[in-house]
Amino acid sequence: MRSERALLIGVIFIACVAVAFFLNSAKQHRISKSAEASNTTATAPVAGSASATSASGTLASNSPGSLSGPLVSFSFDDGWQSQYDNALPILEKAGFKGTFYIISTRVGTSLHMTRSELLQMEADGNEIGDHTRTHPDLSKLTDANAEEQIAGARQDLLALGFHDISTFAYPYGGHNDSTPGLVREAGLSGARSSRIGINSDEEDPYLLLSYHLTASTTLADAEKEIDTAIAQKQWLIFEGHHINEHTDDNISSSFLAQIVAYVKEKHIRVVTVRGGLAFLKK
Numbered sequence: 001m002r003s004e005r006a007l008l009i010g011v012i013f014i015a016c017v018a019v020a021f022f023l024n025s026a027k028q029h030r031i032s033k034s035a036e037a038s039n040t041t042a043t044a045p046v047a048g049s050a051s052a053t054s055a056s057g058t059l060a061s062n063s064p065g066s067l068s069g070p071l072v073s074f075s076f077d078d079g080w081q082s083q084y085d086n087a088l089p090i091l092e093k094a095g096f097k098g099t100f101y102i103i104s105t106r107v108g109t110s111l112h113m114t115r116s117e118l119l120q121m122e123a124d125g126n127e128i129g130d131h132t133r134t135h136p137d138l139s140k141l142t143d144a145n146a147e148e149q150i151a152g153a154r155q156d157l158l159a160l161g162f163h164d165i166s167t168f169a170y171p172y173g174g175h176n177d178s179t180p181g182l183v184r185e186a187g188l189s190g191a192r193s194s195r196i197g198i199n200s201d202e203e204d205p206y207l208l209l210s211y212h213l214t215a216s217t218t219l220a221d222a223e224k225e226i227d228t229a230i231a232q233k234q235w236l237i238f239e240g241h242h243i244n245e246h247t248d249d250n251i252s253s254s255f256l257a258q259i260v261a262y263v264k265e266k267h268i269r270v271v272t273v274r275g276g277l278a279f280l281k282k
């Protein structure tokens, strides 16, 4: 009798273990299915970003509307020829696309990129952005004059044949309380300011933070910013000007190449500024 009871207890125990094992394996299956689903989302092309790269790494697991991994953008201001000659080949070699903020009345003038160069860059997936007509400090202009600079430059660039002028950069980082609203009213979706920092997905799309690359920036400085973007799963926007000598507001092409190599090595998704906007909540 005692041995029958012991046998019964033993059978019940084995049955419980079997049920627990079954339930656990079913749960594991569901988890692996959902991980697979989120992976699929992460590797899908991102709206507005022809520049998504390195989708194989776990660091690239972003989904539109929020940041679940780091992003980096390379933006260049004022349309200098050195950007076409020196920055573009470095980005192209890495498979990255850049954002180029253009002063509409300076296209094709001395030391500036030509219309055909810029059109080719846009066709290749780079972003051409609005950087006003004549590069004034917008914080010091009347609203009417600021509007003419912002909306006028966008119209100029569209008239030159560019297809998508979606984002803006404030010359000298200058803006006042009404400037971001004028950018929005001009039909632009976002704007890069010169406030230093890395963007969370809560950031105001019309006051994006950036990190200015100058001759005083060291590689360690730039790598630290990239590492912070990785650790905090945030969007780092680099801002550059001349890409030739390592002086003043300019950086050398070898320095840019080192930064690009570090971003590549870390398997971070690189987006245009327009592409990055898709990851913000607002």
Ligand SMILES: [Zn+2]
Binding pocket: 077, 078, 131, 135, 170, 171, 172
């Ligand atoms: Zn500028």
